[in-house]
Amino acid sequence: MYQRLTNRLREALAAHIREKYGVELAIVLERPPKIEMGEAASPVCFELAKKLKKAPRQIAQEIASTFGKVEGVARVEVAGGGYLNAYFDRAPFWTSARAERSNERRAASGQKIIVEHTSINPNKAAHIGHVRNAVLGDTMVRILRHAGNRVQIQNYIDNTGVQVADVVIGLLQMEQRTPTNVKRLAMEPRFDYYCWNLYAKATNFFSEDKERAARLRGATLKAIEEGRGEDAEAAQVVADAIVSCHLRTMARLNIHYDLLARESEILRLKFWDAAFEMLKESSVIQLATSGKMAGCWILPWKEDPKEVQEVKEIKDKIAEEEEENTQDKIIVRSNGTVTYVGKDIAYQLWKFGLLGKDFYYQMWANAPEGQTVWATTSDEGELNAPHFGEAASRVYNVIDARQGYLQDVVKEGLRRLGHEKAARNSIHFAYEIVALTPRCAAEMGYELSPEEAKKPYVEVSGRKGFGVKADDLLDKLEAATLAEVQQRHAEMSAEEQKKTAHAIAVGALRFFLLKFTRNAIIAFDFKDALSFEGETGPYCQYAVVRIRGIRRKGVEVGAAKIDVAVETAGHLLAGPEGNGLWELLLAAGSLDYAVEAAIATQEPAFVARYAFQLAQAFNLFYHKHHILSEADEQKRAFLLRLTELVEAQLVRALSLLGIESPEKM
């Protein structure tokens, strides 16, 4: 509602200025710091002052006095040194906000968007960092869908990489298991935990003898890539089993996928070969004939076309003298194997429908209960599979910030192949890592060096088996919330208690990961993550629970049925005495603003902050007004309706964050 109204105001202001002064300006609107200053303000007159050579305040006065009526805006006033402050019509806002609430999310239309997230190496259990990735991606999907986009969720599975190879070597060589034995082991419920430890052991084993490591890895990797022998078979068993573990873990957090895109099919269906031909034909990559990179296919990096030839020559000379490589990126190594970037370029081309090839698809056999997940396959797929190959108009790749350079290379590859638009619509949805506070690391039995102990955070390492596993964290959260729920609600059935505790645990974790902006490093600590007070998910959920309590009681008392006259609403919201109620109404009507901002800035944190602010505004209201004992029948009815509006908006905001709103907690 807020967004719709300010858009209207912005357009009207721009038109007015165009007409009156013949100046085309993008109108900036901001939210004034105090409600007394109105609901939307513009500093345009400061900007105009320069062009018109007049005092900003004078211009503001001219505009305010000649500016026509905008629907929903009561008046525009001049403030400060030349601000234009707009005051909304409160009663009509009330009416429209309530009407708008009944419209569910916009019907999906428009062009297809792909969001790739999670994409964990299928060789060990998921940890807290992976959860940040999945939660960010999943939340962005929910927000984009809410705004009316057709979104497809992909999870990329690197089932032929070195990480899987390491675990295969661990199972077959270090532990001397037979393929049958591996199969049996992979069916164990906590196989991902088993591999977590094994992977750490394998890493250790490799560091003892670098040469042996290179030999074993090389052979195993080759066998896996070619899909032959026991190694390949074991790799498939391991990767498939671990993927299923990850799907179950993520399902606990309300995270699901449409498609699992597997690297094995990128190889077997020759996606890379196709991309390789394109890159060679258009000379985007070149075969290096001399120097360190001889025999490699490289993508010359960041040649600035404007760079003067002399400067370039000097630079090259310096590079040569220092025996430094230029900043070219190797795509194919001299031994003929393709790097990650190469495969990524092929995959990205496919996402935009530019590769001229498609996968086959089959349902994932071991999906979490009640879900359908599709996976790529190189065998003949199922005929009724969704049309995953349809070109996307925009692609979000949720990948941590450390891979920024590689993502740039992928983008540049598309650009040089002539796909400028696809390159522009390739979004590296980057986020910073989740590290541990030194205290948390110490708690987990990790020995810190003196320097590490002084730092604000310690990085986790999958290789060393050091980190907080997602399922462990969820178990811990659920145990803590369950204890609390049991204490508060002895009357609930055990099943109900468990369900409630689960909802709160998920709310706590998802909110914790979403309240930070993407490029903040999160220093994880159990104390903070297990906190349910202040700026947390449970705080927001609790506001909903309070409202539901009032509603239940309201029905008993019979207060729910009375209609509220618009005049009553207008009267209660009017003037300075109405500011308190108006601020809550305004907050409730601003979800669209938060969603718009989240998409524009690519920050799901906007919606998290919105949910918290709305909950906060409600709690303030709750302590000021005793709704059900309000003597005036009309006023009581109004307070109840307002409360219901807040509930609807808060529940929706939380659902965009993937957080459920329990009935009681």
Next chain:
RNA sequence: GGACCCGUAGCGUAGCGGAUAGCGCGACAGCCUCCGGAGCUGUAGGUCGUGAGUUCGAAUCUCACCGGGUCCA
């Protein structure tokens, strides 16, 4: 050597060209005859890393420097 990110109260974090820099945790002092205290109110706490520049206006933009992190080679 090059590229990117981050320095905001004791701690964490938002704001990224506009009005008195918000919020949470922690500290201290209060609030249940009344819809659930996972709540509310108040107090203390800030040279927005440093210096210069652009601007009517800078935490926000530019440059240099200092400190921390990451990536490429």
